[in-house]
Amino acid sequence: MKTLSLNESLNKLLARMNNDPNVLGMLFMLPASVMLLVFLTYPLGLGFWLGLTDTKIGREGVFVGLDNYESLFGDSVFWLSVFNTVFYTAVASVSKFGLGLWLALLLNQNIVFKSFIRAVLLLPWIVPTTLSAIAFWWIFDSQFSIISWVLTEWGLISKNINFLGEPWAARWSVIVANVWRGIPFVAISLLAGLQTISPSLYEAATIDGASRWQLFRHVTYPLLTPIVAIVMTFSVLFTFTDFQLIYVITRGGPFNATHLMATLSFQRAIPGGHLAEGAAIAMAMIPFLVAAILISFWGLQKRQWQQGAKD
């Protein structure tokens, strides 16, 4: 009797849970939550904890509070890497946006071989980063650069360009490589956004006598803004955390002029053996990344507002 009663209550409970959207919702979210916890929260938490210890490779650390951050605060190479990262991200992201938007607008026109050109455009994005980095490394080589060779053949320069040997030349060179690689992502995403804009809006504006610039300014731009916010957030995140291009092309040289926070973090943590310091540098990237994400939220809110939601 007692067992039957228990079974009955259990069945009732299950039936109630089945009909309760809150419980079901929780259950459906559980797998995703577990994955987020294991693959995102745990590594992030571990990184944060490591940054507060003096852990080294092969040796457990002890809690040292903010010692690593204090030490980094007085480290000129760290501050140089912060500057490099912000500069690299700002210039590369703005360039990628400008060129990507321009390409997207061009590809949104009716041109011959449209599909083929769109497919070709994706190539830099499809090629593995390390391979494109090696290609750029050859393009910028101090002895065998194709650019230097062509310019020499044309009689425009008498000696090879030192692309990667001078701090500023090296910074601009790696930015060019990053922009080349990142344009397709921006261009294709914005193109997708452009194609969601109803042609009737353009027709209406054209009938009202709008110029091409006015079409862009008052139709395309406002409707594209939410997509731009999302695309640029991702673009900024990818650029800010770039590692492979720098690691392959310059290793952070010359004299740390192209070291990004990600490459410095790796250098200190793995080849240098100071895991905790590397983790602290990685953690120091978070405020910048959070700022980028907030921009995205701002873009999304704007979209809701455009659609009639209250601010």
Place this chain on the structure above:
Amino acid sequence: MVDKRRRSVVQTLGAGASLSVAGSLFFVGKAQAQVSFKPEKGAKLRVLRWKRFVQGDEDVWLANTKKFTDLTGIEVRTDNEGWEDVRPKAAVAANVGQGPDVIVGWLDDPHLYPEKLLDLTDLAEYLGKKYGGWYPAAKTYGTTAKGRWIGLPLGASGALLNYRVSWMKEAGFDKFPTNFDDYLKLCQGLQRINHPAGFALSHATGDSETWMHNILWGFGGKLVDQDNKVAINSPETIRAIEYMQQLSKTFIEGTGAWSGVSNNNAFLEGKIGLTSNGISVYYAAKTSTDPAKRAVAEDMDHAPMPIGPIGKPTELHLLSQAMVFKYSKYPNAAKEYLRFMWEREQYEPWQAASMGYVSHPLRAYESSKFWDQDPKFAPFRKVVDRMQPHGFAGGLGYASAACLADWIVVDMFASACAGNTSPKQAAELAEKRAKRYYS
């Protein structure tokens, strides 16, 4: 975890007092002190080593490994990784407590996690006794401060001077200079005849650190003193930087951007007349099917690094050493594998096949016939004898590894050579950076 029962001893005979520590050894040889470690039943080994720089190295290494498998029945899986990737992999293995049984790593890797590594004292002492002893630098790299062997030095990839003989003569020298003054004059001469020298002033792992330490130490400069106190900001260092500034003016343009292969390419293509590298340039030129490259091999030769005002060799080379991790289930099999590979019967053919890319750590191998095959090999014969560990004049460990990885000495020279800092400022900055690790 190590199964201690499996490491039970079959006591060695006749090998004398040197093997008294070798609890896990047993005798299999004859007149020579040939020993063997009793491999665990069903042992299988995973070995991680750096990817070959010269093909002959890998071919004979794998052939020797196969010979070991045929003799012992122990299956050995050999994985190769790019040489710079071995350190992170070894670090992860040490941290998580699983991975390859044997890792052939670089420089001070064992000193980063000594307590995770199997004690190789018995094996190292056996090899040392049998083969004329370890060179001092090899011993420093292989042992802890208390003398426990935690790594088994395989040898060093010698970073020596590669030069074009005809251009050296054209620059006014019949023999390669051995002191810093003449060395500078040679570089100036090479620049004059438009076949300049080229040395990496960049983050070119394995290239920049080696030749730069030759200059730093040659003037008596050092990152730290014997007590591991930072000593880089010294008059000797300033003199070394000033000398380096003069030297770098003679280099081909763009060495501040060089990667690890730039000097090889530039030398093989005839863009430069002098650089610092292992024997791999000569190997590539000599074994090439391209007549132009074979002509480079004909015209090139090697020389030890020049000797500075302090009057003794001050060379830094990339020493490689094998580590056995305590987590290995087959520690005796691992030791037996290493013993087998380090014995003359295997080591000599391997070294010969790689044209001495790795110079031996044991004195007896100086007499290997291979060294007499080609006079151009000669400068590599005593590479390990002439070298100083990179932690000089202090010890090896986290601080020495971190300072080398953080390019402190390289950046010091490179920034002063590029005119970004004065010699004094460069030394001060290096001191500040080094103090973050040596505190």
